[in-house]
Amino acid sequence: MIESKPDAGQLKDELVAKYPSKIAKKRANQMVQNDVDAENNVPEILANARTTPGIITQRGCTYAGCKGVILGPTRDIVNITHGPIGCGFYSWLTRRNQTHAPEGSENFIPYSFSTDLKDEHIVFGGEKKLEAAIQEAYDLFHPKAISVFSTCPVGLIGDDVHAVARKMKEELGINVFGFSCEGYKGVSQSAGHHIANNQVFRHIVGLDDEVRGQKKFRVNLLGEYNIGGDAFEIEELFKRCGFELVATFSGNSTYGQFANAQTADLNMVMCHRSINYVAEMMEKKYGIPWIKVNFVSATATAKSLIKMAEYFEDAELLARTKAICEEELAKVEVQRKKYAARTHGKSVVLFVGGSRAHHYQELFKELEMKVLAAGYEFAHRDDYEGRKVLPTIKVDADSRNIEELHVEKDEALYRAYLSERKERLLAEGYTFSDYEGMMPEMDAESLVIDDISSYETEKLIELWKPDVFCAGIKEKFVIQKMGIPCKQLHNYDVGGPYNAFRGAVNFYRDIDRMANSPVWKLTLASWQEETTESAAPVLEPSLA
Numbered sequence: 001m002i003e004s005k006p007d008a009g010q011l012k013d014e015l016v017a018k019y020p021s022k023i024a025k026k027r028a029n030q031m032v033q034n035d036v037d038a039e040n041n042v043p044e045i046l047a048n049a050r051t052t053p054g055i056i057t058q059r060g061c062t063y064a065g066c067k068g069v070i071l072g073p074t075r076d077i078v079n080i081t082h083g084p085i086g087c088g089f090y091s092w093l094t095r096r097n098q099t100h101a102p103e104g105s106e107n108f109i110p111y112s113f114s115t116d117l118k119d120e121h122i123v124f125g126g127e128k129k130l131e132a133a134i135q136e137a138y139d140l141f142h143p144k145a146i147s148v149f150s151t152c153p154v155g156l157i158g159d160d161v162h163a164v165a166r167k168m169k170e171e172l173g174i175n176v177f178g179f180s181c182e183g184y185k186g187v188s189q190s191a192g193h194h195i196a197n198n199q200v201f202r203h204i205v206g207l208d209d210e211v212r213g214q215k216k217f218r219v220n221l222l223g224e225y226n227i228g229g230d231a232f233e234i235e236e237l238f239k240r241c242g243f244e245l246v247a248t249f250s251g252n253s254t255y256g257q258f259a260n261a262q263t264a265d266l267n268m269v270m271c272h273r274s275i276n277y278v279a280e281m282m283e284k285k286y287g288i289p290w291i292k293v294n295f296v297s298a299t300a301t302a303k304s305l306i307k308m309a310e311y312f313e314d315a316e317l318l319a320r321t322k323a324i325c326e327e328e329l330a331k332v333e334v335q336r337k338k339y340a341a342r343t344h345g346k347s348v349v350l351f352v353g354g355s356r357a358h359h360y361q362e363l364f365k366e367l368e369m370k371v372l373a374a375g376y377e378f379a380h381r382d383d384y385e386g387r388k389v390l391p392t393i394k395v396d397a398d399s400r401n402i403e404e405l406h407v408e409k410d411e412a413l414y415r416a417y418l419s420e421r422k423e424r425l426l427a428e429g430y431t432f433s434d435y436e437g438m439m440p441e442m443d444a445e446s447l448v449i450d451d452i453s454s455y456e457t458e459k460l461i462e463l464w465k466p467d468v469f470c471a472g473i474k475e476k477f478v479i480q481k482m483g484i485p486c487k488q489l490h491n492y493d494v495g496g497p498y499n500a501f502r503g504a505v506n507f508y509r510d511i512d513r514m515a516n517s518p519v520w521k522l523t524l525a526s527w528q529e530e531t532t533e534s535a536a537p538v539l540e541p542s543l544a
């Protein structure tokens with residue numbers, strides 16, 4: 001056992017030491033000591049690469065990224081999983097995305113729709129079964145739209161879900177569309193995001209041109225999924241400041257919101273990884289500029305709201321937004337001080353998804369905790385190093401497998417005044433399309449690890465012993481058996497909302513409870529000495 005804690009470089013060596021040399025070399029390229037220079041340049045990291053078979057990854061599949069992540073939070077589309085029942089069942093409600101359906105309106109989120117493919121369909125084809133399922137869903141619910149998600153066997157046997165969707169669209173007179181999001185289609189969920197972005201843009205965005213509600217300050221929020229009620233906090237703030245939220249992709253959203261999204265004047269991108277494609281396509285086709293925002297943490301929320309207000313060049317909107325931020329920040333600060341006094345100096349590591357491992361670092365900064373290491377499951381280099389590296393990212397065969405939609409300017413709907421405003425603001429130093437990534441904001445001695453494995457997770461805990469570990473359900477109990485509290489940053493355990501001002505305070509409270517609970521002292525990890533019950537460690541009086 002190493003007595004003193006290794007530094008990031010030594011830890012990296014330890015993490016790859018047991019791998020065969022070829023795999024060690026690859027994993028080493030996916031781990032970098034964060035070495036930020038004066039120009040905010042960071043070392044290159046290998047990301048969005050295949051996981052080596054045999055290594056236990058945190059990752060999910062392409063179907064999960066498409067069906068669960070992007071379309072899952074929308075309440076009035078009947079989402080049918082075309083495949084064996086397990087895929088539909090295990091993607092049913094586990095993400096805790098919530099919705100507020102007004103009285104009498106449709107809400108299909110509590111349902112799990114599946115074609116329940118069996119052996120005979122794998123042998124003889126599943127298209128008939130899919131057709132029947134679409135008809136059955138239509139007869140029962142009469143929804144505005146039905147979508148179909150392909151699972152692995154569907155791609156392998158060659159069912160043409162798009163042909164079935166087209167046929168049923170014609171027959172039923174409602175929007176029916178499919179996704180070729182077979183689990184194996186890409187190296188992770190990330191491919192599923194891209195496929196979902198393409199189809200939502202192709203089949204829904206732009207179908208409804210009526211400008212409803214307030215004519216001014218119309219915005220879309222992209223990459224917010226209403227986990228644990230986050231969207232409700234953000235929506236309320238937008239209303240108070242005076243923004244008209246046209247569509248969210250896709251927390252607490254509806255089909256109608258997507259169809260009408262092109263009537264907004266600004267797109268805000270929160271989770272860059274999952275939704276940047278829609279933002280880019282909407283700018284090309286309709287001229288709507290996008291900015292990066294973050295509503296995780298009080299300071300990030302205030303910064304984002306003020307940036308939104310500045311875009312509209314309206315003194316009243318800006319003054320009101322600033323006043324609300326000031327008022328809310330003052331309230332949060334009272335709570336922050338109270339909790340930070342108890343969490344100050346504690347350490348944390350975050351390994352989650354494709355954006356939260358970055359965004360949640362802001363909340364830990366507010367708690368005065370130190371981020372020792374962080375990484376994404378499936379993000380790309382731009383999410384780590386910033387969009388400035390986009391031109392240097394090599395497109396490999398796995399990425400080439402995912403369709404790039406060819407989008408052109410819509411001559412009738414393109415709003416040149418939006419791009420003119422963009423040019424004007426750019427000249428004043430306002431930034432658009434500007435995600436800087438996770439690494440420039442992390443400490444120099446921290447370790448960044450892409451697609452961390454189960455083995456590396458255990459090794460990291462053994463050698464660095466962070467006070468809090470942020471990950472997901474697959475990791476949670478392994479970590480906790482090692483005596484370290486694990487906060488799920490995907491579904492928040494039972495907690496949330498954690499976004500915006502009130503959400504930040506909820507997070508402070510929940511992390512304080514975990515980091516300062518005496519219960520973790522009672523668990524001995526495998527590398528600690530075997531002990532009898534009577535020899536269990538005595539609680540420190542200050543913590544008891």
Ligand code: CFM
Pocket residue numbers: 065069095189223225227271272273274352353354355356357489490491
């Ligand atoms: Fe974006 Fe997400 Fe995330 Fe994500 Fe996800 Fe998620 Fe996530 Mo789980 S869309 S990348 S694919 S912020 S479901 S709401 S928590 S891994 S960090």
